Amino acid sequence: MRATVVLGGLAAAATGSVVAGGLVLDNGDSNVAAATVAAPTQQSPSRVAAAPVPVRRAVSVSRSSDRRAATDPTKAAALAAAAPSQVQAIARTEDAADSDPKSIASALLGEFGWEGSQFGCLDSLWTRESGWNVHADNPSSSAYGIPQALPGAKMASAGPNWESNPVTQIRWGLGYIQSRYGSPCNAWGHSESHGWY
Numbered sequence: 001m002r003a004t005v006v007l008g009g010l011a012a013a014a015t016g017s018v019v020a021g022g023l024v025l026d027n028g029d030s031n032v033a034a035a036t037v038a039a040p041t042q043q044s045p046s047r048v049a050a051a052p053v054p055v056r057r058a059v060s061v062s063r064s065s066d067r068r069a070a071t072d073p074t075k076a077a078a079l080a081a082a083a084p085s086q087v088q089a090i091a092r093t094e095d096a097a098d099s100d101p102k103s104i105a106s107a108l109l110g111e112f113g114w115e116g117s118q119f120g121c122l123d124s125l126w127t128r129e130s131g132w133n134v135h136a137d138n139p140s141s142s143a144y145g146i147p148q149a150l151p152g153a154k155m156a157s158a159g160p161n162w163e164s165n166p167v168t169q170i171r172w173g174l175g176y177i178q179s180r181y182g183s184p185c186n187a188w189g190h191s192e193s194h195g196w197y
Contacts, residue, residue, distance in 0.1 A: 122184035147173025
């Protein structure tokens, strides 16, 4: 019986597992491969016969296996379902053309090197010209769109969708103002004194 205890202790020390009654209880170490169980023989209680007992390896999960699973949509869905408390990022895109034209223009001022203080002049100018209407059409001059390009087809240089896209019209209009007047406030000043820009 003493030999059984000693060998059992050696098996536990060597494998990191506890050996009891022919069962191997793994302590979580995934490197355990096999253990031996000592059992007394019929001949002598001091003699022990060792028999190999297979050890069941615990399935280990690592971060790398999570990364591999994330590339498989089925596994990724299973991981997401298994951890509902984790926050998942959702990508969302919006078309800027669906935004308010004034918000678009305000956001684009910086691209032309202007401060936000120029927006008030631009708002006054384009409110007078088109009311910020992307489809504004002047029947007497054929000026078109938010910036009232004359003719409207000039805006094709900013994009093929110039007839209906406020972003395209505003970009063209801001470029026109920059090249002709230098700033929206200068263009507004010209419009105030001449009635057009």
